[in-house]
Amino acid sequence: MRLRALLAAAVLTISTAPAALAAPGIAHGSDVPPGQFGFVAKLAMTKIPRPDGSTYSSYxxxxxxxxxxxxxxxxxxxDAQRNRVSGKTPYPTTATLGLVDEATESGVARKVTEVVQATGSDVALIKLDTPVTTVAPLKLSHAVPKVGQQLTLAGWGSLTGTDPKPATRMQQGTVAVAKVEQATLGVRGAAPDITTSACLYDSGAPYFTGTELVAIEATGPGCPHAGIETTSRADVLATWVAKSTA
Incomplete structure (x- = not known):
């Protein structure tokens, strides 16, 4: 297992996907149709610190x-030692919403000003400098997920390779819940393929049904894969999110 931690230096070390499979987006997923899933945010970070004092960019x-x-x-x-941080955004970060294709759409861009880390889950809320009023937010599900339940995954990730880049067209896929634990869900690819799976830069990608968020991407094997992906349950975070965003 590995974090989809999106660090440029680490990406090259953990790359496992064969070159023939290297295509942008969720592994073995499909293009998101225009006008859908505007609530999915592409996060671009710059000047991320390394222990040696150098910096890099990621997503x-x-x-x-x-x-x-x-x-x-x-x-x-x-921080530079890879410890999760709360408070003022540790490096310049832009969130872009309301688009599925960067070649034809501009979307809605906001600067991230603050990070609030959850306790007990690898999850964070990030505050935007100006509210987004043109995109409907996802509601967090309060129901306990069930094994076999199918969820949609959408994200801006990239398959690993010698020069990984985030997708320029949002990708989607369907997964099925394989196991339910106290704070996490294990999910497996269902469609378009059993190897449909999250990839680099998909960290934080939503798993949802309709307009309800069920989980967010945490970590998993190198993509594409037919194994279990670990996600963070939204229902156990719902009260914290409501209080933090009120």
């Missing part, structure tokens, strides 16, 4: 859960 995915807040994976925001 994550997230979901708009309130007009001024995006929910994502906690490990997307850390």
């Amino acid at each position: 994550c995915t997230g979901a708009l859960v309130a007009p001024g807040w995006v929910l994502t994976t906690g490990h997307c925001f850390h």
